[in-house]
Amino acid sequence: MRKLALAILAAVFLVVYPLLVHNRFFLHLSIMVLLYALLGMSWNLLGGYTGQISFGHAAFFGTGAYTSTLLLLRFGLSPWLGMFVGAVLALLLSLPLGWLTFRLRGPYFALSTLAFAEIVRVIVYNWDTLTGGGDGLNILTDLGGVVRFYYIILALTVAAVLVMRACVRSRWGYFLNAIREDEDAAEALGVPATRMKVIVLAVSAFFVALGGSFFAAYQLYINPDLVYESQISIQMIVVTIVGGIGTLEGPAVGALIIVPLSEYFRGISPVANPLIYGLFIVMFMLFLPEGIVSRVRRLLTRPTGAVVEERDQVSAHI
């Protein structure tokens, strides 16, 4: 009951927020927080819940960004529709990668993600008749004001939260958890491990691509270095690790911390941000590998010994 009330309160706050805050910078900051919460959550479904670490999610992000932008520039299709085309394309792109690597035992998936992202970037960079190559693409259409963008990313992120919540709280959630903990045992118990991993990668790619399309529309400019850069992949990882890997709230909490920080450091030096991301990953993995959410939850529940809702089958590992 208390949880539901809290959720409603949060929802109301998020909806009326742009009516109360007119400061453009704060709105921009909130948009970026929501975007990174969305990206982190998508990465987390695969990395945190299923234990399949991807270093190449930028490939899906970029694919979303390029697809919706090209559809807008070539056919005048609104990016708010084009983003779903991009998401489906990213999903299709993820299928061969997943099928090829997930049927193998061992860290083949993690190894191939780096190369996968690189090849997609190389293709987009060199296919300049379609993509504009290194010059990138400019959006000159007026896509609305910052408040409109806020509500769109809010809707996307909430949709992602609901989908992922449904995923991890259903039978699927237990499947994913079982795959992460012991794949052989999971398969012995009838969990279709390979198929589950392929599906989760596809879902993850879908939502990351939506984020990519949104980013392109919001920035009005993209090029391969901007949307296919490894920093995009790292950002998803860092918000998830800081917030709490394998928790629903983690990436949002991580984004709330990381995004303002990186907006601040952006002005100081171009390498300040990547440096901080690297530092955060190393420090958190060393000293707080379960992340802030899991730690706080444990601190809150330990002294009173109250019954905790342990349906988020997460904090046990990592």
Add this chain to the structure above:
Amino acid sequence: MKIIPYIQSMVNGLLVGSLYSVIAMGLTIIFGVMRVINMAHGELIMLGMYVAFWAFTLFGLGQMAALLISLPLFLVLGAAIYGGVVSRVERRAGEMGTLLVTAGLAYLVANAAQLVWKADFRSLPSALTTRSVFLKGISLNYSLLWAFLAAVILTAVTYLFLIYTDAGRAIRATAQDREAAALMGVQIHRVNMLAFALGTALAGMAGVLLTPVFYVYPYVGRVFLVKAFVVVVLGGMGSIVGAWLGGLLFGVVESVASMFIPSGYRDAVGLVVFLLVLLFKPSGLFGRSRV
């Protein structure tokens, strides 16, 4: 004589491939012993390249000297990374944790290098790096030839170390079966540290040897990391001989293939090889099947 360019390209590929072998051996030793994929392997290569570059630029030291300096330097660095970071994270967060923390470390080191040494593409003076000897119409780059020789010696020494010394036997035993090795009295923690130090030293020394052939810049590690992955998968994960032959083979394939495709797609060759291996022989040329 149309065949000459192809032979030339194969020879160059073989020479560069010998360096890929050294890199891949380092990665595969670490993976074989502790199931850790060292995502920071590329950055260690990058550091090795800077060691060679600064050793020459500041002190006028040649590659031989740089190689001798880098051996103890990278052994200690590797032991420190293992003891200070990797082993701790592994205890608390397992395989997934080591993957993430080494990736974070890689990102940290690459960008720290960018901060300190700037993004400039540096290279050794061309008087040093462009000297060649000719052999029946095939030109052999002098420093590449010397790097090849050094790489062959490094490979041989590493191999003999693993086969004939007690420490090498302990490493192989741990790679084969960690529990059984522990029961036979092998100190797993020390073996892990040794393997990590060895792998790091191989990466650093490969970096030194690569310096005359490739530009030195902070993000160069990524390029070699991806190549190392391809070679390791090609040779079979955890296989030393596989890493060696895989490196040579990949060097040749990459070099010859780049004659036929536009230069922009050159880096894509690796991925195509990677995908073909995963598709048709995922255990690699010399690995046990893991399907």
